[in-house]
Amino acid sequence: MSDLVTYTRRDAVATITLNNGKVNALSHEVFAELNAALDQAESDHAVVILTGQPGIFSAGYDLKEMTRSPEAAGALVEVGSSLSLRLLSFPTPVIAACSGHAIAKGAFLLLSSDLRLGVEGPFKIGLNEVAIGMTMHHSGIELARNRLQPAAFQRAVINAEMFDPQAAVSAGFLDRLAPADALLDSAHAEAARLVELDMKAHHQTKLKARAGFLASLKDAIEKDAAHLGLR
Numbered sequence: 001m002s003d004l005v006t007y008t009r010r011d012a013v014a015t016i017t018l019n020n021g022k023v024n025a026l027s028h029e030v031f032a033e034l035n036a037a038l039d040q041a042e043s044d045h046a047v048v049i050l051t052g053q054p055g056i057f058s059a060g061y062d063l064k065e066m067t068r069s070p071e072a073a074g075a076l077v078e079v080g081s082s083l084s085l086r087l088l089s090f091p092t093p094v095i096a097a098c099s100g101h102a103i104a105k106g107a108f109l110l111l112s113s114d115l116r117l118g119v120e121g122p123f124k125i126g127l128n129e130v131a132i133g134m135t136m137h138h139s140g141i142e143l144a145r146n147r148l149q150p151a152a153f154q155r156a157v158i159n160a161e162m163f164d165p166q167a168a169v170s171a172g173f174l175d176r177l178a179p180a181d182a183l184l185d186s187a188h189a190e191a192a193r194l195v196e197l198d199m200k201a202h203h204q205t206k207l208k209a210r211a212g213f214l215a216s217l218k219d220a221i222e223k224d225a226a227h228l229g230l231r
Contacts, residue, residue: 005033014046023059051097060104074228081139084112093194097187111147118174125168131160138220148172
């Protein structure tokens with residue numbers, strides 16, 4: 001792994017930190033590093049904490065790659081959607097420690113995690129695709145439909161509404177908030193509780209509980225790829 005993504009482990013808890021510039025843009029290289037870190041966490045049988053830098057979790061896909069061509073955009077979305085599928089079916093619990101703004105794919109990473117902690121402050125969380133001229137992809141719609149509250153789903157996906165952290169809890173992007181200086185301590189406290197789970201039971205129950213969701217997400221990824229000529 002490079003400096004774009006760092007991996008540290010304390011006992012049975014792995015912390016994966018995004019560190020790609022001021023907005024933590026998600027590029028092919030970053031996704032490759034994230035998958036490598038998840039490979040290591042899986043090998044370590046570790047509960048995962050996924051976090052960013054103070055003030056920014058991630059502002060989403062790397063726009064340089066997204067604007068090269070429709071094919072380039074589709075390929076990056078497919079990689080990102082496949083990562084979401086992996087997180088939702090990961091064998092150990094995944095905690096998102098949202099350290100600030102989480103926009104577009106950054107917010108989708110929250111929707112792909114088992115437990116989502118945010119921080120208090122003047123931060124924006126949401127899906128801005130239609131505000132910047134992007135028709136929402138099928139996989140994004142499925143992620144939002146299955147994790148957001150019904151009223152918030154319409155507001156977030158169709159109207160590109162941004163939520164402050166407290167409203168993001170009500171909407172379903174986050175589960176609860178912590179003071180900014182206590183985010184990682186709170187995440188580690190949650191991880192210490194989750195470490196005590198029977199991981200085989202956790203994983204099998206996760207797959208059962210999300211069976212329909214995972215199937216619909218796989219289908220959506222295929223639809224997106226077919227639409228953009230990637231299949």
